[in-house]
Amino acid sequence: MELMFKDGLLKGKRILVTGGGTGLGEVMAEAYAQLGAAVYICGRRASVLEETAKRIADATGSSVQGIACDIRVAEAVEDMVAQIWSDGGALTGLVNNAAGNFISRTKDLSPRGFNAIADIVFRGSFYVTLACGKRWIESGDKASVVSILTTWIWNGGPFTVPSAMSKAGLNIMTKSLATEWGPHGIRLNAIAPGPFPTKGAWERLSPQSASRGESGGNIPMGRVGDMPELANLAVFLMADGCDYLTGQTIAIDGAMHLASGGNFASLSKLSDADWERIRGEIRSANEKDKAQRAV
Ligand code: HXC
Ligand code: NAP
Numbered sequence: 001m002e003l004m005f006k007d008g009l010l011k012g013k014r015i016l017v018t019g020g021g022t023g024l025g026e027v028m029a030e031a032y033a034q035l036g037a038a039v040y041i042c043g044r045r046a047s048v049l050e051e052t053a054k055r056i057a058d059a060t061g062s063s064v065q066g067i068a069c070d071i072r073v074a075e076a077v078e079d080m081v082a083q084i085w086s087d088g089g090a091l092t093g094l095v096n097n098a099a100g101n102f103i104s105r106t107k108d109l110s111p112r113g114f115n116a117i118a119d120i121v122f123r124g125s126f127y128v129t130l131a132c133g134k135r136w137i138e139s140g141d142k143a144s145v146v147s148i149l150t151t152w153i154w155n156g157g158p159f160t161v162p163s164a165m166s167k168a169g170l171n172i173m174t175k176s177l178a179t180e181w182g183p184h185g186i187r188l189n190a191i192a193p194g195p196f197p198t199k200g201a202w203e204r205l206s207p208q209s210a211s212r213g214e215s216g217g218n219i220p221m222g223r224v225g226d227m228p229e230l231a232n233l234a235v236f237l238m239a240d241g242c243d244y245l246t247g248q249t250i251a252i253d254g255a256m257h258l259a260s261g262g263n264f265a266s267l268s269k270l271s272d273a274d275w276e277r278i279r280g281e282i283r284s285a286n287e288k289d290k291a292q293r294a295v
Helices: 023-034 046-060 074-088 111-139 161-180 199-204 208-213 227-238 256-260 265-269 272-290
Strands: 014-018 038-043 064-068 093-096 143-148 186-193 249-252
Touching: 014 023, 014 074, 014 111, 023 038, 023 046, 023 093, 023 199, 023 227, 038 046, 038 074, 046 064, 064 074, 074 111, 093 111, 111 143, 111 161, 111 186, 143 161, 143 227, 161 186, 186 227, 199 272, 227 249
Parallel strands: 014 038, 014 093, 038 064, 093 143, 143 186, 186 249
Antiparallel strands: none
């Protein structure tokens, strides 16, 4: 990957990327490994993690380990983090990237549907942050946490309400803990990406090409994001040299949310039949992924 940083920038760093087996997590994991960090990736699909870890390790020569872990389960998170610490010492960085999402009219959601997203994003990200944070505080190690949010933390996420509520919670976690854990040398920042096309997101937010300008129509910069652009920002926040930067959420969206909201407001025009079709499409994507889960 073409990055803006010098080789070896992250030598000695040890970074966990949740949901690092696919999509944006995979891109960030590769960038960290390329710059010399030892990287851990987790997710629920062991085969996906194994394949990604091998691909990145082969491409970069760095240590990349996949650990199957469902971050919705606090005990499983504790086991994973203990395993990482005993593998080679404290992490220096954590990326809260794992997430679930699908578009739906809010009136069509069941409590289980809400929890399917909130348990991953809101609760799961907190469990991982807590398991790492208490160890850093205990040992006095400095660390950087980066959470991957969305721009709808600022203006709301119609048709993605469980995600918007959960990501907004992580935004305030970032600010709260930047203050509470600042005295321990622990920084927390967040990235709010605009559209960076990935299989996982696009399968579940399918009418996006029509509504959010996949081709760049309603993005002032006229295009969607390039993966190395996101990777550069994610590296910057993990590197030494920005130790005074904490508690910030940085949008990287070509000014989309400023110009046109950057959310799914335009889906108000969809009919009942459209929603029926969309739900079916999302369900079949979910079923395919589920079949690969070990946990
Ligand atoms: C309404 C739905 C639904 C839909 C699922 N549910 N899909 N409700 N509309 N389209 C409901 C189900 O009916 C069920 O409730 C409940 O949710 C749980 O469904 P499961 O299939 O059992 O869920 P689970 O196995 O826990 O899977 C979680 C998931 C799935 C979130 C639903 O999509 C997943 O694992 N996703 C991970 C990957 C992912 O989402 N990536 C995209 C991230 S993109 P009932 O009551 O019927 O039992 C992102 C932001 C991108 O976060 C921003 C772009 C700009
Ligand atoms: P993705 O490829 O579907 O990534 C989501 C990852 O999270 C998957 O690897 C998934 O792996 C993992 N995951 C889900 N539930 C988990 C659980 N319970 N425990 C552990 N891991 C879990 O989608 P993406 O587009 O790359 O999204 C990555 C992040 O970017 C998300 O936080 C998303 O909200 C954010 N984002 C993306 C965009 C975009 O345009 N793509 C825009 C804004 C924000 P398993 O299914 O194997 O568990």
